[in-house]
Amino acid sequence: MFGREGSLWKLKRAARSGDCEAAFEVGACYLNGIGVDKDIDKAVEFFKMGAENGSPGAALTLGDMLEHGFVNKDGQRVADFDSAFRLFRIASEGGLAAGSYRLGLMYRDGKGVPQDMGGALALITDAAGKGFDQALVALFYMYRDGCGTDCDMKKALEFLKKAAEKGNEEAISRLEDLSPEQSDDLEK
8 A cells, every 4th residue: 555655654754753743643554554564562652752742642542552551562461541641641731622531531530640530520621612522421420420529410411412412322322311300401
């Protein structure tokens, strides 16, 4: 697919010259086997390069890999919550709603950082404000259960409805399961 003069070769050269978005794209090629054989270690190398040079997308992707763990070429599982937290911060500060959401979840769950429900609420609210539907669902649960905020079922249901309007399957399913009283609250 890519020859010596092809796009991947040019992207690699640009990545090695400090182009953070080129590094992100090369990492994605290796992660997904686009134009090259899948190679997790090479993907990590380029995502790390991209994140270090300021790519929010590279930081988010590598953070996700490190939070959930991945298996390297030596068959070892690699996971690192502390690094994932730092990478999600880069993604969040780079304006990615998913970065704010993932950082908020780490605060909520105390992964890689002491648990901070107020910090979690602020970050997840930021992601929801940018239209990130998973953040809207998370806010439903936080307001329903009083996590980082007072319990407020009316507000919780508003978040759930917004997520459903965006096509979020979990939100749609939860709305279908509402009791008649909860459905009445949603209509008011």
